[in-house]
Amino acid sequence: ENFKYKDPTQRLNVRIKDLLGRMTLEEKIGQMVQIERVNASTEVMKKYFIGSVLSGGGSVPSKQASAQDWINMVNEIQKGALSTRLGIPMIYGIDAVHGHNNVYNATIFPHNIGLGATRDPQLLKRIGVASAREIRATGIPYAFAPCVAVCRDPRWGRCYESYGEDPKIVQEMTEIIPGLQGEIPPNSRKGVPYVAGKENVVACAKHYVGDGGTTKGIDENNTVIDRHGLLSIHMPGYYHSIIKGVATIMVSYSSWNGEKMHANKNLVTDFLKNTLHFQGFVISDWEAIDRITDPPHANYTYSILASITAGLDMIMIPYNYPEFIDGLTNLVKSNYIPISRIDDAVKRILRVKFVMGLFENPIADLSLVNELGKQEHRELAREAVRKSLVLLKNGKSADKPLLPLEKKTQKILVAGSHANNLGYQCGGWTIEWQGLSGNNLTSGTTVLDAIKDTVDPTTEVIFNENPDKKSLQSDTFSYAIVVVGEHPYAELNGDSLNLTIPDPGPNTITNVCGVIKCAVVIISGRPVVIQPYVDSIDALVAAWLPGTEGKGITDVLFGDYGFTGKLSQTWFKTVDQLPMNFGNPNYDPLFPFGHGLTTQPI
Numbered sequence: 001e002n003f004k005y006k007d008p009t010q011r012l013n014v015r016i017k018d019l020l021g022r023m024t025l026e027e028k029i030g031q032m033v034q035i036e037r038v039n040a041s042t043e044v045m046k047k048y049f050i051g052s053v054l055s056g057g058g059s060v061p062s063k064q065a066s067a068q069d070w071i072n073m074v075n076e077i078q079k080g081a082l083s084t085r086l087g088i089p090m091i092y093g094i095d096a097v098h099g100h101n102n103v104y105n106a107t108i109f110p111h112n113i114g115l116g117a118t119r120d121p122q123l124l125k126r127i128g129v130a131s132a133r134e135i136r137a138t139g140i141p142y143a144f145a146p147c148v149a150v151c152r153d154p155r156w157g158r159c160y161e162s163y164g165e166d167p168k169i170v171q172e173m174t175e176i177i178p179g180l181q182g183e184i185p186p187n188s189r190k191g192v193p194y195v196a197g198k199e200n201v202v203a204c205a206k207h208y209v210g211d212g213g214t215t216k217g218i219d220e221n222n223t224v225i226d227r228h229g230l231l232s233i234h235m236p237g238y239y240h241s242i243i244k245g246v247a248t249i250m251v252s253y254s255s256w257n258g259e260k261m262h263a264n265k266n267l268v269t270d271f272l273k274n275t276l277h278f279q280g281f282v283i284s285d286w287e288a289i290d291r292i293t294d295p296p297h298a299n300y301t302y303s304i305l306a307s308i309t310a311g312l313d314m315i316m317i318p319y320n321y322p323e324f325i326d327g328l329t330n331l332v333k334s335n336y337i338p339i340s341r342i343d344d345a346v347k348r349i350l351r352v353k354f355v356m357g358l359f360e361n362p363i364a365d366l367s368l369v370n371e372l373g374k375q376e377h378r379e380l381a382r383e384a385v386r387k388s389l390v391l392l393k394n395g396k397s398a399d400k401p402l403l404p405l406e407k408k409t410q411k412i413l414v415a416g417s418h419a420n421n422l423g424y425q426c427g428g429w430t431i432e433w434q435g436l437s438g439n440n441l442t443s444g445t446t447v448l449d450a451i452k453d454t455v456d457p458t459t460e461v462i463f464n465e466n467p468d469k470k471s472l473q474s475d476t477f478s479y480a481i482v483v484v485g486e487h488p489y490a491e492l493n494g495d496s497l498n499l500t501i502p503d504p505g506p507n508t509i510t511n512v513c514g515v516i517k518c519a520v521v522i523i524s525g526r527p528v529v530i531q532p533y534v535d536s537i538d539a540l541v542a543a544w545l546p547g548t549e550g551k552g553i554t555d556v557l558f559g560d561y562g563f564t565g566k567l568s569q570t571w572f573k574t575v576d577q578l579p580m581n582f583g584n585p586n587y588d589p590l591f592p593f594g595h596g597l598t599t600q601p602i
């Protein structure tokens with residue numbers, strides 16, 4: 001029998017219609033389910049016709065797993081899916097949000113807040129290309145990126161996942177999507193997903209919509225704003241992602257004016273699908289339908305009814321997928337949910353799977369394994385670090401700039417909790433969901449190592465993480481580099497109402513800068529409290545969360561390249577000013593949006 005859906009020469013809609021027409025309700029509902037890899041055994045894939053699997057943050061086949069180990073795991077799960085009656089391949093998704101950050105030895109790029117400071121969309125596209133290759137090196141065809149949140153309040157624990165407070169910058173940085181998915185051909189039909197081939201991945205614009213606008217930046221909370229404000233500030237990233245052919249969109253945990261996004265039919269169906277004509281699939285966040293109710297999971301039948309009716313197509317159900325499948329099956333059989341809604345969801349999922357060529361290439365091969373952590377990608381990440389750094393202050397008087405620093409001098413001091421800590425400089429979503437401390441998590445270059453590699457061999461480099469005043473007075477240093485900042489965090493663990501840098505950071509700054517000419521480098525996911533110390537500091541650099549390529553920092557500190565970065569997020573004076581964004585009345589920042597001093601390369 002000629003299975004048209006298996007024939008790649010058939011038109012897309014013919015394949016979708018043919019396959020949909022063969023599917024039972026069980027097989028349709030199975031396509032709408034994404035489970036966590038720990039549960040994705042062959043029997044589960046077969047019994048429930050599971051359409052998608054994910055790695056949650058830090059969920060890996062084994063510690064320090066190689067590309068080959070990843071490929072073997074993904075292919076094992078895929079074989080389970082392919083052994084079902086219709087052999088529909090599953091799609092495996094992962095949070096590759098600043099490089100392939102769950103994977104040992106992957107290149108870790110700066111987090112988005114730093115990339116926003118580069119003002120370089122073409123750089124973002126190149127990062128997308130490199131990231132897609134590292135993701136495919138491990139046999140994975142789907143990344144839950146980019147986050148197109150517009151961070152309106154730095155107290156939000158996910159501000160670093162945003163390209164900043166300006167919707168214009170966020171919409172420009174959607175250029176990473178043609179990098180990840182491939183360039184959409186000109187005059188493609190608007191809204192249709194596009195994925196070029198086996199070196200590309202399916203992308204995911206997230207989290208729809210207004211995730212960065214919640215009250216006091218409280219994660220998963222309520223965004224209070226009128227429709228014009230929502231559409232002009234938080235929507236442009238989605239509009240531009242759709243124009244560029246983004247294949248999937250993830251819905252936000254947050255609410256808009258008290259209504260949960262995961263239950264918002266007006267914005268998910270009427271606007272995103274029927275007005276913006278988005279034709280890829282809409283995916284939920286992790287256990288997000290449970291959180292439609294308070295307490296979560298209080299009425300799971302309602303959670304299923306509300307989210308599916310709202311227009312969600314694929315549900316991220318890491319663990320309790322049988323409960324979901326039973327619940328949705330019952331709601332369809334009792335006509336609470338029309339089969340037309342199920343068919344819409346399955347068509348969208350199949351459209352993405354056909355467009356990306358998953359039916360033709362469901363099993364990953366080893367052809368790209370050498371892309372993981374490739375030196376060329378690390379050079380690209382190093383360029384991104386250079387361009388992301390923002391020079392906030394350079395010298396106590398304009399005519400005596402401290403930067404660029406001299407490479408050849410007698411003796412220099414390197415101090416601070418973040419000078420020799422690769423985990424700190426990568427931040428959250430790195431190897432583990434919440435990130436790590438230390439230098440063994442993956443391969444990379446700390447700031448201290450970069451300094452030692454950059455200065456003249458005759459220059460003595462003294463490293464003292466937190467020197468006391470006495471030891472400083474008795475010594476003569478030409479200058480000091482002080483690297484301090486925030487510890488890694490992700491999501492709600494990053495919410496902060498005081499935005500102070502943890503001790504002994506402030507102490508290190510005042511001790512060192514009180515005695516020696518100092519360049520202070522702040523490693524943080526957002527603007528933090530620095531105003532009390534700024535007068536004692538000679539040069540001040542915002543380095544954000546630069547990732548593994550620490551030499552990008554010394555490239556500009558020592559003048560091999562000039563500083564060019566510009567703030568993509570207002571740097572407040574005190575937290576009681578927040579929320580405060582450029583364009584607001586009484587805009588009174590320490591360093592305004594767009595601020596960034598420059599230096600000339602030596």
Ligand SMILES: OC[C@@H]1[C@@H](O)[C@H](O)[C@@H](O)c2nc(CNc3ccccc3)cn21
Binds near residue numbers: 055056095144491
């Ligand atoms: O890792 C999958 C998704 C990710 O793509 C989303 O951006 C992010 O919002 C996300 N969060 C979780 C887990 N969240 C969670 C929050 C509180 C308690 C337990 C888990 C999973 N995911």
